[in-house]
Amino acid sequence: MSSKTPKRQPTTDAVEILHRRYFEGKPEMLAMLEEARVEDEIARKIYALRTKAGLTQRACQADWHVGLGHWPVRRCRL
Numbered sequence: 721m722s723s724k725t726p727k728r729q730p731t732t733d734a735v736e737i738l739h740r741r742y743f744e745g746k747p748e749m750l751a752m753l754e755e756a757r758v759e760d761e762i763a764r765k766i767y768a769l770r771t772k773a774g775l776t777q778r779a780c781q782a783d784w785h786v787g788l789g790h791w792p793v794r795r796c797r798l
Contacts, residue, residue, distance in 0.1 A: 743749045
């Protein structure tokens with residue numbers, strides 16, 4: 721009897737290939753991936769709130785460049 725693990729089915733799915741290469745069997749990498757997903761979710765919520773309030777990144781940068789100081793920057797970072 722062989723102690724080899726069963727051979728996986730070949731795939732052309734890029735996401736599956738990346739998962740197998742970088743995350744499968746690597747708990748520390750899976751933890752980093754989960755943390756990145758949480759940070760992404762937070763960033764998307766901030767973007768949605770900022771956009772809803774009419775505070776675009778470009779407007780915030782323009783406020784800064786015309787010398788309106790720190791307040792607009794804080795206001796834009798919700």
